[in-house]
Amino acid sequence: MPTTVTGLVLLVVLLLPGLTFVIIRERRGSERRPTPFRETGAVVFCSVLTELATLILFAVARGLMPGLTPDVGRLVREGADYARDHYAELGWWAVALLLFSCALAATAAALTGDRPHASAMSAWWVMFDRWFPGESPIVGCILEDGSYIEGRQASFNVSSDDSPDRDLVLVEPLKYRAPGTTEMHAFPWGAACISARRIVAMFVSYPPVPEGEAEAAATQASASAAS
Template identity: 75%
Template sequence: MPTTITGLVLLVVLLLPGLTFVIIRDRKGSERRPTAFRETGTVVFCSVLAELAVLVIFAIVRGVKPNLTPDVGRLVREGATYAQVHYAELVWWAGGLLSLACGLAAVVALITAGSPHASVMSAWWVMFEKWFPGENPLVGCVLEDGSYVEGRLASFNVSSDDLPDRDLVLIEPLKYRAPGARETHDFPWGSACISARRIVTLFVSYPLAPEQGAEGEGAGTPASSPVAP
């Protein structure tokens, strides 16, 4: 760990692009719990790549328009003397390059946030996001007491772990079948929150693709609801 203010500032500057990447990726993607070593490695790796890319851009600009950029050679040779004279230019360029590095990291995070490998994600994420993302499928849940609940998917816990302590939210049209009953009836409520701990089996029905709908019930018509067991 740095022991001086200068060292602390340099550490923050070096790690800020990678931290930006991790924050945006976690915000836009599924919640994952990597080890501290892996998370630190991701921050450092992304920071190094983003800052190297920005330095390449700076080198290109320096080669094409040297008068627009600070004189790196003089900065290396003269050090503090050059920095004291050209401090305003150095601060502006340093801030701009750091912002650009963070921007590149943010763009990469947005592009890659929604495409983790299915092997590291939960079964809910695979069914609701990987196969047919953004479709709001029809979901049917058989609960441990034998009852059955059906509705349109509104939201679900995006944790990458298949944990029992999470919830699934369904919205109308809702259907419900009481324990021991044979018929499923409309349920006159707007939404339902179901605990994963109580779910025994979960069915998902996706909207038909246009070419499938043309052969059957019509383009874009949702597939029929799964029959409750």
């Protein structure tokens, strides 16, 4: 950890774009739990790439508009003297370049984080998002006590681990069948939260799709399973 203000500022400058990339990817995809080494490597690697791209663009801008950009040559030669005389300009440019690097990282995360690879998905993610993204299918769950509950999927835990410590939220129209009975009853509530630990089997009914789109979805699902 840095022990000086300068070291802390340099650490923030180095890691902020990569941290932006990781956070946005997590928001747009399945939640994964990489090792600390791998996550740190992703943050540093993305930060270095985006900041290098930003510096290259700044060099181009410096060549095209020398009067509107800081004189890096003088800054290197004169050091603190030039910085004291142009601290406001240098400060604004430093902030702008850092924000531009973060914007590049955010754009890269938005373009690459929509659909993680099938190997990094949980079974819930595959059923609820991979095959028919954007839909809210009807989900039926047989619970461990023999009861059955059915409703429209509203939200689910996006963790890539098929862990029992997560929940599924269903909304109306809700139907329920008590243990040991065969008759279904409408459930007079707006939503239900079901623990994955209590689910024995799950059934998903997707909205009807045109024949061509159904064949394409089936082909995509087969390709994902093969990979």
